[in-house]
Amino acid sequence: MIEVKDLHKAFGAVKAVDGVSFTARDGEITGLLGPNGAGKTTTLRMLYTLMTPDRGQVLIDGVDAATDALTVRRRLGVLPDARGLYKRLTARENIDYFAHLQGLPDDEVRSRRDALIEALDMADIADRRTEGFSQGQRVKTAIARALVHDPRNVILDEPTNGLDVMATRALRQFMLKLKAEGRCVLFSSHIMQEVAALCDRIVVIAHGRVVADETPDALRAQTGEANLEEAFVKLIGSEEGLAA
Amino acid sequence: MNKMDNHPLRRSRAFLTVFLKEVRENLRDRRTLTSAFLMGPLLTPLLFVMIITVTINRELDKAEQPLKVPVIGAQYAPNLLGALEAGGVVPQPALADPERAVRDQQADLVLRIAPDYPKAWRKGEPVQVELIYDSSQRDSSTPVERVTRLVEGYSRQQGAMRLIARGLSPALGTPVVVAKRDQATAQSRAVLMFNMLPYLFVLTIFIGGMYLAIDLTAGERERQSLEPLFANPVPRWKIFLGKLAAICAFSTASLVICLVAFSVVGGFIPTEKLGMEVHLGASFALYVLLLQLPLIVLLGALQSMVAAFAKSYREAQTYLSVLMMVPILPSIALMVMPLKPQNWMYAVPLLGQHLGILDLVRGEGVAAVPLALCLAGTSLAALLVTLVTMQLYRSERLAISG
Numbered sequence: 001m002i003e004v005k006d007l008h009k010a011f012g013a014v015k016a017v018d019g020v021s022f023t024a025r026d027g028e029i030t031g032l033l034g035p036n037g038a039g040k041t042t043t044l045r046m047l048y049t050l051m052t053p054d055r056g057q058v059l060i061d062g063v064d065a066a067t068d069a070l071t072v073r074r075r076l077g078v079l080p081d082a083r084g085l086y087k088r089l090t091a092r093e094n095i096d097y098f099a100h101l102q103g104l105p106d107d108e109v110r111s112r113r114d115a116l117i118e119a120l121d122m123a124d125i126a127d128r129r130t131e132g133f134s135q136g137q138r139v140k141t142a143i144a145r146a147l148v149h150d151p152r153n154v155i156l157d158e159p160t161n162g163l164d165v166m167a168t169r170a171l172r173q174f175m176l177k178l179k180a181e182g183r184c185v186l187f188s189s190h191i192m193q194e195v196a197a198l199c200d201r202i203v204v205i206a207h208g209r210v211v212a213d214e215t216p217d218a219l220r221a222q223t224g225e226a227n228l229e230e231a232f233v234k235l236i237g238s239e240e241g242l243a244a
Numbered sequence: 245m246n247k248m249d250n251h252p253l254r255r256s257r258a259f260l261t262v263f264l265k266e267v268r269e270n271l272r273d274r275r276t277l278t279s280a281f282l283m284g285p286l287l288t289p290l291l292f293v294m295i296i297t298v299t300i301n302r303e304l305d306k307a308e309q310p311l312k313v314p315v316i317g318a319q320y321a322p323n324l325l326g327a328l329e330a331g332g333v334v335p336q337p338a339l340a341d342p343e344r345a346v347r348d349q350q351a352d353l354v355l356r357i358a359p360d361y362p363k364a365w366r367k368g369e370p371v372q373v374e375l376i377y378d379s380s381q382r383d384s385s386t387p388v389e390r391v392t393r394l395v396e397g398y399s400r401q402q403g404a405m406r407l408i409a410r411g412l413s414p415a416l417g418t419p420v421v422v423a424k425r426d427q428a429t430a431q432s433r434a435v436l437m438f439n440m441l442p443y444l445f446v447l448t449i450f451i452g453g454m455y456l457a458i459d460l461t462a463g464e465r466e467r468q469s470l471e472p473l474f475a476n477p478v479p480r481w482k483i484f485l486g487k488l489a490a491i492c493a494f495s496t497a498s499l500v501i502c503l504v505a506f507s508v509v510g511g512f513i514p515t516e517k518l519g520m521e522v523h524l525g526a527s528f529a530l531y532v533l534l535l536q537l538p539l540i541v542l543l544g545a546l547q548s549m550v551a552a553f554a555k556s557y558r559e560a561q562t563y564l565s566v567l568m569m570v571p572i573l574p575s576i577a578l579m580v581m582p583l584k585p586q587n588w589m590y591a592v593p594l595l596g597q598h599l600g601i602l603d604l605v606r607g608e609g610v611a612a613v614p615l616a617l618c619l620a621g622t623s624l625a626a627l628l629v630t631l632v633t634m635q636l637y638r639s640e641r642l643a644i645s646g
Contacts, residue, residue: 050643050644073475079472089268098472101477
């Protein structure tokens with residue numbers, strides 16, 4: 001479970017995150033929806049302890065990120081906005097590197113890695129160097145790398161960015177599988193349909209603040225719009241930065 | 245599912261994991277390999293041996309070779325000409341405009357004998373011969389000295405004969421005589437030539453680790469892989485130490501290759517022609533390696549620190565090229581103001597290694613106290629820079645590329 005309480009983060013005079021609170025529960029998919037530049041990535045970066053909040057608290061499974069960052073990172077699987085694979089290593093070596101950094105024993109490294117290669121349908125690329133991978137192959141490798149330690153909480157920053165239709169569909173199936181396994185899945189997106197199709201709960205962020213935190217149905221009811229996209233535009237107050 | 249949270253006591257060997265991964269990844273990079281294991285360590289010994297050999301041979305050749313000198317007014321002083329010819333000078337036909345010929349580098353030097361030479365000579369008055377040359381030309385000084393020496397020798401000889409002819413002792417004309425007693429041994433003469441050797445070793449270490457240092461900080465940041473890396477439950481300082489160890493492994497390998505190359509090609513330096521003795525054998529190599537070990541860590545940490553400030557690979561490359569100039573400072577400083585080595589100087593990083601290596605070349609070996617000071621001083625500096633860079637690694641800015 002991921003609990004976020006009143007997060008603030010400023011870069012100079014720019015308030016990137018200005019009082020964000022929400023909760024993402026186990027066995028649910030929570031979508032962080034907002035236009036580009038709304039503060040989604042900065043919020044997520046504070047969750048996985050890459051950045052320190054100016055104010056506010058992050059709890060992962062009840063563990064405070066400010067006091068025990070290492071435990072928090074152990075309980076999180078993170079696909080950052082920057083995928084950053086090592087191009088001179090094969091997909092398998094990329095996954096193994098993170099597995100070892102997570103401190104998995106050798107037999108577990110092998111079994112977890114092979115299970116993920118199977119689940120993500122990437123056996124054909126596992127022993128190729130990642131240089132020259134397509135966007136979809138890169139995302140698969142990065143996800144396998146992020147989940148190799150079997151984390152209860154999964155954070156995905158714009159996971160479908162740059163993927164084609166087939167890859168997007170496969171990724172959605174995979175996220176539903178994570179949910180079925182009882183994990184807490186939190187992902188960010190600026191794409192309406194995606195969030196509507198997947199999420200149990202939608203947190204809408206605009207200008208560094210949470211403007212709505214509801215189920216998709218409640219969101220429609222709250223704004224009085226039957227169409228979720230219209231509801232979204234109404235919530236963030238403009239069409240700026242919105243990509244359908 | 246039940247396994248998910250049951251591993252609180254997993255022990256990660258992060259240092260080793262990072263080290264092995266960086267070594268493996270960079271062994272697959274052709275550019276890093278050529279610069280660390282070919283260009284850096286092999287080019288410098290070859291270059292060094294070539295320069296030394298050419299220098300030695302040129303000096304030797306010059307002393308023996310016939311020297312062609314255009315002479316104006318040769319007919320006025322046949323005896324002087326005879327003496328010059330005996331000293332290896334080959335007189336050439338006169339030139340119309342000697343000053344211009346020298347400036348245009350058509351001749352290194354021109355000898356001019358005035359028409360009143362025979363008259364003054366007969367009267368027993370001092371006569372002048374002119375040497376026309378351009379001291380800003382690199383090749384002029386040795387021939388000028390040689391001709392001057394010959395003319396002065398001839399002058400002394402004739403002076404002595406005049407004194408004898410007048411019934412006086414030639415010793416009257418030279419009340420004071422300088423006797424040169426050179427205390428240089430064969431080895432210590434070698435030191436002058438080998439002054440740049442310490443810098444070459446530092447350069448090899450520097451080049452050996454440079455691409456790694458860039459790749460592991462600025463490069464990783466540019467490729468945006470630092471962010472996922474830092475999401476792992478490993479303190480950043482452990483990651484940095486693993487990377488630093490990889491850099492040091494490459495630069496050490498570089499230095500070892502360089503030392504092996506030196507002990508092979510060192511045998512081809514014709515030092516015996518100058519009566520020098522130089523030992524570039526196994527014990528020399530081992531001592532150099534020992535002296536340089538803390539410096540390897542210091543340079544690796546310094547390179548990482550500089551690369552961590554850079555936003556991109558290219559920027560880091562620029563900064564490091566500038567940093568590469570720093571190790572040459574002790575060599576230059578010692579050339580400009582030759583200081584008597586004091587013990588404390590050995591504790592100064594770079595300077596200590598410089599002095600220590602020159603001690604080795606001189607064949608004296610490094611004494612225990614300077615050796616200890618050198619190792620301790622540089623180790624301390626390496627520790628400090630490592631700590632500062634570890635601190636730098638904690639910065640939020642470091643991980644974020646966008």
